[in-house]
Amino acid sequence: MIRAPHIYYEKNNLMVEGVMVEKIINEVGTPAYIYSKSSFIDQLKQLKDAFKDYSAIICYSIKACHNTNIIKIFVNEGCGLDIVSGGELYRALKASVDPRKIVYSGVGKTSREITESINAGILMFNVESEQELERINRIGSSLNNKAPVSIRVNPGVDAKTHPYITTGMKENKFGIDSGKVIDIFRLASKMSNIEVCGIDVHLGSQLLNPKPYGEAMKIIAGYVKQLKDENIDIRYVDVGGGLGISYKEEQQAVSVQEYASLITESFIDIPGITFILEPGRFLTAQAGILVARVQYVKDNLYGKRFVIVDTGMHHLIRPPLYGGYHSIIPVRKKSDVRIKADVVGPICESTDFLGKKCLLEEVYQDDLLAVTDTGAYGIVLASHYNSHSLPVEVLVDGAGFKIIRQKETYEDLLYGELT
Ligand code: LLP
Numbered sequence: 312m313i314r315a316p317h318i319y320y321e322k323n324n325l326m327v328e329g330v331m332v333e334k335i336i337n338e339v340g341t342p343a344y345i346y347s348k349s350s351f352i353d354q355l356k357q358l359k360d361a362f363k364d365y366s367a368i369i370c371y372s373i374k375a376c377h378n379t380n381i382i383k384i385f386v387n388e389g390c391g392l393d394i395v396s397g398g399e400l401y402r403a404l405k406a407s408v409d410p411r412k413i414v415y416s417g418v419g420k421t422s423r424e425i426t427e428s429i430n431a432g433i434l435m436f437n438v439e440s441e442q443e444l445e446r447i448n449r450i451g452s453s454l455n456n457k458a459p460v461s462i463r464v465n466p467g468v469d470a471k472t473h474p475y476i477t478t479g480m481k482e483n484k485f486g487i488d489s490g491k492v493i494d495i496f497r498l499a500s501k502m503s504n505i506e507v508c509g510i511d512v513h514l515g516s517q518l519l520n521p522k523p524y525g526e527a528m529k530i531i532a533g534y535v536k537q538l539k540d541e542n543i544d545i546r547y548v549d550v551g552g553g554l555g556i557s558y559k560e561e562q563q564a565v566s567v568q569e570y571a572s573l574i575t576e577s578f579i580d581i582p583g584i585t586f587i588l589e590p591g592r593f594l595t596a597q598a599g600i601l602v603a604r605v606q607y608v609k610d611n612l613y614g615k616r617f618v619i620v621d622t623g624m625h626h627l628i629r630p631p632l633y634g635g636y637h638s639i640i641p642v643r644k645k646s647d648v649r650i651k652a653d654v655v656g657p658i659c660e661s662t663d664f665l666g667k668k669c670l671l672e673e674v675y676q677d678d679l680l681a682v683t684d685t686g687a688y689g690i691v692l693a694s695h696y697n698s699h700s701l702p703v704e705v706l707v708d709g710a711g712f713k714i715i716r717q718k719e720t721y722e723d724l725l726y727g728e729l730t
Pocket of ligand 1: 513
């Protein structure tokens with residue numbers, strides 16, 4: 312199943328925008344991540360349209376796909392960025408984003424990361440604990456600076472997604488418990504090197520039902536009112552990321568309009584609010600495919616077929632880690648015959664699969680397969696396990712394409728090792 316309109320078949324050949332995938336692979340080899348620029352922009356447009364009547368900053372969550380070429384696409388479209396580390400700050404600045412559009416989330420910000428972010432002049436820190444707040448205040452004081460912060464609330468709302476990717480439930484490590492929120496805002500507002508400017512929440516990832524956003528925003532709006540009454544002015548309401556995409560035929564795409572109404576409706580009577588969105592997956596997932604070459608087709612004695620390809624969990628860990636489903640399709644359609652097979656990689660682990668019991672078109676050795684919807688949490692979660700190098704990354708723009716990250720060499724595998 313392919314949802315992205317820019318990834319389609321033409322005369323049985325898989326195309327990304329105006330380019331045949333096979334042509335790209337002939338030049339760059341496999342495995343390869345290939346992305347469609349127009350798909351990124353189309354997804355972004357949906358969100359922009361849905362929020363056009365509101366003051367909103369879309370801060371692309373670069374953890375989803377952090378190649379600077381891709382970050383730049385969003386920056387050039389006016390986006391801010393959501394970051395979670397010093398490394399991401401570095402990437403963000405390399406992509407020439409306006410630092411006043413960077414929001415910094417995450418529970419473990421180090422002193423170095425905080426210092427660098429204050430010096431860069433970011434929009435705000437999404438603070439996740441009292442100790443973090445104190446640290447930011449101390450560093451702000453040593454830099455003679457007032458650090459802008461928002462407090463991340465853990466609203467105790469069930470995002471109804473995979474347990475590994477929920478973040479706004481009581482047992483999650485993220486944010487400040489509802490019971491402590493007001494106190495920490497009061498504390499922050501008295502700190503001399505802190506400027507309280509926002510409130511933040513992130514419920515989890517891959518939400519296909521937008522209702523939990525509505526639930527969380529009611530809670531957040533309640534806090535904003537109470538804080539305003541106490542003269543603690545909240546300008547930014549950061550709603551986090553989490554908007555899901557349909558990986559499976561039977562999954563309904565989320566209504567972005569409904570998402571926008573559920574977020575904004577609780578703030579109708581609160582003036583002066585700018586919404587901050589931190590979408591990752593929604594912007595990039597459908598724009599990417601991971602192309603692999605079939606190495607072997609192996610049947611066991613128990614009626615099971617394995618299609619062994621030159622990529623696997625080391626390049627796309629979503630299937631074993633979250634039970635993530637990605638449909639796997641041929642790069643050139645040859646037959647209507649369907650086979651059932653596990654598509655697996657070369658790694659010495661039984662968790663190394665891209666799909667189990669997949670219904671594939673008949674495949675043969677040396678055929679090319681594309682794993683779809685891999686533009687989010689694909690390459691960024693890749694590893695060098697078993698000393699495999701990372702795949703090449705390619706960006707397609709209309710009728711042209713360019714390599715945006717070279718395939719690594721064997722020498723790259725030894726980078727940093729001292730002998
Ligand atoms: N903001 C914060 C604070 C986050 O922690 C995340 C994702 C996002 C925004 C972006 O969320 P998105 O819009 O992409 O759902 N590796 C998992 C997903 C982990 C998400 C982590 N946080 C996966 O492959 O499903």
